[in-house]
Amino acid sequence: MSVTKETKEISTDQVNAQTIALIGNPNAGKTTIFNALTGSRQHVGNWPGVTVEKKEGRLLADSKVHVIDLPGTYSLGAYSEDELIARNYILFENPDVVLDIIDSANIRRNLYLTVQLLEMNTNIVLALNMLDEAEAKGIEIDENTLAKILNVPVIKTIGTKNQGIEKLISSSIQALGQSREPLTVDYGQEIEDEILVLQKAITEHGELAQRYYPRWLAVKILEGEDVILNDIQKYPNIQTIFTLREKAVQHLNQVFAEDIQTIIIEKRYGLIEGVVKQTVKQKKDVQASVSLSDKIDNVVLNKTLGIPIFLLTMWAIFKFTFVIGDPLIGYVEMLFEWFGGIVGAMISNELLASLIVDGIIGGLGSIFVFIPPIFTLFFAISLLEDSGYMSRVAYIVDKFMRSLGLHGKSFIPLLIGFGCNVPAIMATRTLENKKDRMVTILVNPFMSCAARLPVYVLFAGALFPDNAGTVIFSLYILGIVMAIIMAKIFKKFLFPGEAAPFVMELPPYRVPTLKGMLIHMWEKGSSFVRKAGTIIFAVVVLIWVLATLPWGVEYASQDSFIGMFGSAISPVFAPLGFGSWEASAALIFGLLAKEVIVGTLGVIYGVGEEGLAVTITQMWTPLAAYSFMVLTLLYVPCVATIGAIKRETNSWKWTGFTIGYTLALGWIVAFIVYQGGTLLGLG
Amino acid sequence: MKVQPLSFLEPGSQAKIKDIIGGKGINTKLAEMGFVSGSILDVLRNDGTGPMVVAVMDSRVAIGRGMAQKIMAEKTT
Numbered sequence: 234m235s236v237t238k239e240t241k242e243i244s245t246d247q248v249n250a251q252t253i254a255l256i257g258n259p260n261a262g263k264t265t266i267f268n269a270l271t272g273s274r275q276h277v278g279n280w281p282g283v284t285v286e287k288k289e290g291r292l293l294a295d296s297k298v299h300v301i302d303l304p305g306t307y308s309l310g311a312y313s314e315d316e317l318i319a320r321n322y323i324l325f326e327n328p329d330v331v332l333d334i335i336d337s338a339n340i341r342r343n344l345y346l347t348v349q350l351l352e353m354n355t356n357i358v359l360a361l362n363m364l365d366e367a368e369a370k371g372i373e374i375d376e377n378t379l380a381k382i383l384n385v386p387v388i389k390t391i392g393t394k395n396q397g398i399e400k401l402i403s404s405s406i407q408a409l410g411q412s413r414e415p416l417t418v419d420y421g422q423e424i425e426d427e428i429l430v431l432q433k434a435i436t437e438h439g440e441l442a443q444r445y446y447p448r449w450l451a452v453k454i455l456e457g458e459d460v461i462l463n464d465i466q467k468y469p470n471i472q473t474i475f476t477l478r479e480k481a482v483q484h485l486n487q488v489f490a491e492d493i494q495t496i497i498i499e500k501r502y503g504l505i506e507g508v509v510k511q512t513v514k515q516k517k518d519v520q521a522s523v524s525l526s527d528k529i530d531n532v533v534l535n536k537t538l539g540i541p542i543f544l545l546t547m548w549a550i551f552k553f554t555f556v557i558g559d560p561l562i563g564y565v566e567m568l569f570e571w572f573g574g575i576v577g578a579m580i581s582n583e584l585l586a587s588l589i590v591d592g593i594i595g596g597l598g599s600i601f602v603f604i605p606p607i608f609t610l611f612f613a614i615s616l617l618e619d620s621g622y623m624s625r626v627a628y629i630v631d632k633f634m635r636s637l638g639l640h641g642k643s644f645i646p647l648l649i650g651f652g653c654n655v656p657a658i659m660a661t662r663t664l665e666n667k668k669d670r671m672v673t674i675l676v677n678p679f680m681s682c683a684a685r686l687p688v689y690v691l692f693a694g695a696l697f698p699d700n701a702g703t704v705i706f707s708l709y710i711l712g713i714v715m716a717i718i719m720a721k722i723f724k725k726f727l728f729p730g731e732a733a734p735f736v737m738e739l740p741p742y743r744v745p746t747l748k749g750m751l752i753h754m755w756e757k758g759s760s761f762v763r764k765a766g767t768i769i770f771a772v773v774v775l776i777w778v779l780a781t782l783p784w785g786v787e788y789a790s791q792d793s794f795i796g797m798f799g800s801a802i803s804p805v806f807a808p809l810g811f812g813s814w815e816a817s818a819a820l821i822f823g824l825l826a827k828e829v830i831v832g833t834l835g836v837i838y839g840v841g842e843e844g845l846a847v848t849i850t851q852m853w854t855p856l857a858a859y860s861f862m863v864l865t866l867l868y869v870p871c872v873a874t875i876g877a878i879k880r881e882t883n884s885w886k887w888t889g890f891t892i893g894y895t896l897a898l899g900w901i902v903a904f905i906v907y908q909g910g911t912l913l914g915l916g
Numbered sequence: 917m918k919v920q921p922l923s924f925l926e927p928g929s930q931a932k933i934k935d936i937i938g939g940k941g942i943n944t945k946l947a948e949m950g951f952v953s954g955s956i957l958d959v960l961r962n963d964g965t966g967p968m969v970v971a972v973m974d975s976r977v978a979i980g981r982g983m984a985q986k987i988m989a990e991k992t993t
């Protein structure tokens with residue numbers, strides 16, 4: 234790749250900017266160390282082309298140095314999107330230093346990633362993190378010998394206690410701009426010969442050698458990795474390399490009984506085993522000794538106790554979300570009403586006052602009311618993740634999820650869906666199999682998000698005052714049942730085939746730190762605020778405009794644009810029990826964010842949100858209200874969710890499909906509820 | 917010593933991986949979690965249905981039954 238004119242024109246600061254990239258296995262303490270290095274000055278963006286979040290910050294000790302957080306990954310193959318992102322970053326963006334965070338209590342498996350980094354000829358600094366856990370397990374690592382063998386700096390750290398961080402920073406700064414000859418894996422004579430041949434051809438090819446480090450590429454070509462083979466196919470004069478590959482593969486298949494890729498992987502582990510022998514001292518059999526974590530697992534994963542404990546935990550999460558989140562919603566509403574009142578009194582121009590109070594302050598308020606329930610749910614989920622229980626949940630539900638044709642790991646995105654479907658759909662990235670991921674995305678909108686709750690609270694509170702709780706609960710259950718049915722149907726007809734094999738690390742239980750949980754909560758929650766917040770805000774202002782125009786009509790009356798629109802489509806909803814233009818208009822705006830339904834009804838009925846309950850009791854029957862809630866639950870997800878579906882499936886076809894089938898399903902179920910109820914005399 | 921699928925092993929037994937029967941993608945996924953020929957496994961949980969839990973390379977890994985049937989292991993204790 235050549236340096237283009239643009240890059241030359243970029244300010245000197247950026248050209249001279251140096252980058253440290255953090256990499257490590259999931260749960261090795263990457264987030265903790267990233268925060269220790271950068272403090273609170275960090276910026277979250279997206280990796281180009283994908284929605285995986287990209288965290289970036291500046292080194293506290295030297296703000297000229299950029300620090301990039303790469304996705305947590307076990308290896309740099311091409312098995313998942315995360316792995317590819319991390320790998321492509323290292324291959325093509327050339328960070329000056331790659332800081333590899335290792336879980337010392339787990340050094341063999343963690344070194345697998347290190348070996349792959351060495352093979353890519355990266356400038357590594359190794360952090361032996363979780364030193365305390367390793368010591369507790371009786372593992373002793375000789376970091377000086379390890380540094381000598383690998384020829385990279387090695388620093389012992391305890392991320393949570395800030396121990397070793399200063400040394401880590403100074404070593405990383407020192408490593409900037411240096412380059413060293415790292416250890417190479419010796420694949421044995423037969424394979425090495427083939428590597429040399431390919432490496433020579435790659436170097437001679439020129440263009441390929443500019444894009445890839447030749448030895449690494451040679452190994453990948455021998456491994457036969459599809460992503461790489463497809464990529465190099467695009468280059469001119471590539472045929473010689475493919476011919477060489479074929480010859481090599483043929484030769485090696487004659488020599489070895491196993492396939493080449495397996496042998497290459499085993500050689501890497503062989504090297505690791507050798508390194509560990511020289512540098513790690515441990516009590517006899519650390520692996521088999523029963524730890525406290527194993528004792529907890531004996532209870533938590535127990536055949537009979539596991540499921541009750543799991544259900545209890547889920548119940549506790551929802552209880553926690555409501556007990557903490559609900560009163561906070563009230564405070565947020567009060568705050569915005571109070572603020573709107575003050576501002577309204579200060580502005581004399583009626584139209585301007587209405588725009589600012591109803592439109593803008595009301596719009597901001599409608600975003601902020603989501604924050605308490607979403608952040609409390611994400612706090613609870615972070616607690617589950619940081620303590621280590623979340624991966625046990627995947628284990629416990631795997632069998633049940635498999636009976637639906639899904640994967641144990643599908644459960645987590647579905648759970649997050651109860652907070653907000655946007656981060657939930659993003660969380661499906663942890664599913665490696667495309668089909669599992671598609672089904673999980675398509676049914677995710679049926680997980681009743683926090684934004685739908687205000688609608689239920691309003692209608693159930695007004696028309697089922699004695700058993701509002703039961704009514705709301707029944708809607709959550711209905712959503713889950715619909716998701717299960719649709720998942721089974723999709724799996725059977727649209728995405729047939731086995732769910733991906735289940736392989737998941739069960740990290741040791743840890744007492745989560747408050748700081749860690751707050752950081753994780755913030756990372757999930759803020760993606761909601763950024764992605765959904767702007768849309769909801771824009772929409773509320775749009776509602777205000779449509780309710781005001783054409784000029785001169787009464788605000789949000791039947792003569793306004795909203796009214797005309799609602800009247801036009803209302804016959805569609807008449808068989809469901811709510812053929813009024815008000816209901817239709819509210820549903821249209823509900824597309825933009827379900828919670829907006831409440832606000833829109835408040836505006837249209839001209840009573841504000843406070844007087845709504847009374848009005849609704851007068852205008853709606855309980856059966857029609859229930860039917861309306863069912864439709865609200867099921868019909869087309871909000872724009873933010875549709876946007877997330879589009880980004881994650883990368884397909885307008887599936888996005889359109891989701892819009893279509895959810896609308897049809899919502900209509901049918903609401904129809905059955907209303908007409909069935911009428912027949913039974915419940916109307 | 918008999919080589920058998922991992923899924924047949926009782927909790928408490930230790931075994932060495934002899935072979936993994938799987939496609940290319942699965943093998944790399946398993947390899948990155950530490951399942952390669954020669955790895956020593958300790959079976960921690962095996963309820964007869966659902967995933968198993970094994971210790972491999974000092975960590976605990978849950979592995980689906982289908983996968984466990986494709987890992988051929990030699991019991992050592």
Ligand SMILES: Nc1nc2c(ncn2[C@@H]2O[C@H](COP(=O)(O)OP(=O)(O)OP(=O)(O)O)[C@@H](O)[C@H]2O)c(=O)[nH]1
Nearest residue numbers: 259260261262263264265305363391392393619749
């Ligand atoms: N005992 C101990 N715990 C640590 C250490 N470093 C981090 N932790 C804890 O280990 C857990 C995982 O740390 P994170 O920093 O979230 O790990 P991560 O690699 O970013 O993991 P993901 O966010 O899941 O990718 C958290 O509960 C941390 O508080 C350490 O050196 N010792």
